[in-house]
Amino acid sequence: MLDALPGPGGGVVRFSRSELRLLVAANGAVFWGWDGAAPLPSYALAGQGPEPDPRAVLEPDKDGGWRVVAERVTVTVSRHGAVEVCTPGGVPLRRDLPPRWWEPVGGGTARWMQRSRVTADARFFGLGARASGPRLRDGAYRLWNTDPGRPFGPGDDPLYLTMPVQLVVADAGTHLVFHDNSWDGTVVLREGEEGAGSGHDRPGASELRMDGGPLRCWVIVGTPARVLHTWASLTGAAALPPAWALGHQHARWGFGSEQEVRRIVAGYHERGLPLDAVHLDIDHLDAHRVFTVDQERFPKLPVLAEELRRDGIRLVSIVDPGVRAAPGDAVYDSGTTQDAFVRDASGDVVRGVVWPGETVFPDFTHARVRAWWGGLYRERLAQGFSG
Structure with missing residues (x-):
């Protein structure tokens, strides 16, 4: 460590070959970023981000x-560059060891790795939707959205x-860690183990490896409720759903026709089961193309939607942003x-293969594209969909 430059809510700590920016926000969240990484620009934060405390x-x-x-x-x-997060009473919750960077042998963007230690009794949750369930057991978890294309x-x-x-x-407290980075990466987790009276606890561990992008994160400490409330203030709260969206819903792939939808709904009624919404997957679309309807299998979709609504059931549509x-x-x-479509570094439109075949993808990082895409929902509303 060379020196430190205090600033609003924190400051910059300088080392011989790197520097660490540290900031405590007015909402209680803590930010730190290495080697010039700052809170902004960010697609994740609400507005311009929180003010410093x-x-x-x-x-x-x-x-x-x-x-x-x-x-x-x-x-x-x-x-030496280790960052430790403690409760207001000084109890350690997390310790991030100094990060490591390396250049790929064939050249390209620098990759980095961050190793962390947590208390022996800590348990991990999160990382998005995982087939293993909400609690994350020991293992590796990739950060790369993927359609498995199969059960x-x-x-x-x-x-x-x-x-x-x-x-x-x-037991000492809950904390949330958000690495504001959209690159491909992998998280390896290992739960700790308490010493069963011997006093020799084995701490839990988290190792994050990213293929590039900024090394920056936000940490929020408190009770689970306070942590999630602060997280919502940091990234933006979810839109308030209509009351029916909190009810009982039926969602699956395989509704091959309007008659099949009616058969399923009748089964709920015959068995006295509550039902507030039915979701249609891509099989109701024309050749799986977004904002279309297969007129052979769903020739009178608005009529079906109105029938269901009279029974207190809303019809919900999948909206797949892969455009043929x-x-x-x-x-x-x-x-x-x-x-409106995503382009690569060379300026060419990015193409992939999804359900409709060769597809392109809206670039939602632009406000004008979000506005254009939002306008396309008029077609869904005209078909009788409620969501």
Whole structure:
């Protein structure tokens, strides 16, 4: 460690070959980023992100390190670059060892690795949708959204939705860690083990390897409820759903016709089971193309939707943002006119293969593309869908 430059809510700690930016936000969340990584720009944060906490001050700590003491958390930085997160009472919850970077042999973007230690009784949750269930057992979890294209079960990984967010629960407190990075990566977790009276606990461990992108993260400490509330204030709360969306729902692939939908709904009624919504998957679309309807199997979809609504049941549609790359397709032609699709570093439109065949993908990082895509939902509403 060379020196530190205090600033609003924290400051910058400089080492011989790198630097660490540390910030405590007014909502209690803690940010740190290595080698120039800052909170912004970010697609994850709500608005411009939280303001710094003016009460949080970067100050010298013992053994040549620095620390920030805030209302809900204390963060210390050792002279070697380890970052430790503690409760307001000083109980350690997490310790991040100094990160490591390396250049691929064939050249390209620098990759990095972050090793962390948590308390022996800590248990891991999160990382998006995992076939293993909400509690994450020992193993490796990839951060790369993937459609398995087949039935899946426990142990299959990754799946459709992955998130670089861990919720770590321990007796001393709960903390959430969000690495704000969209690159491909892998998290390897190992639960700790308490010493059963011997006093020799084995801490839990988390190792994150990323193929590139900024090394930056947010950490939130508190009770589970407070942690999740702060997380919502950081990234934006979910939209308030209608009351029926909190009810009983039937969702699966395989509704081959309007008659099949009616048969399933009748089965609920015959058995006295509650039902508030029925979801239609891609099999109701014309050749799996988004914002279309197979007129042979669903010739009177608005009539079906109205029948269900009279029984208090809403019809919900899948919306798959893989647009068939075929001139003449209405969504493709409209998106091409709007220059709405994802492009690679060379400026070429990115193409992939999904259910409709060769596809392109809307670039939702642009507000104008989000507005264009949102306007396409008029077709779904006209078909009688409620969601």
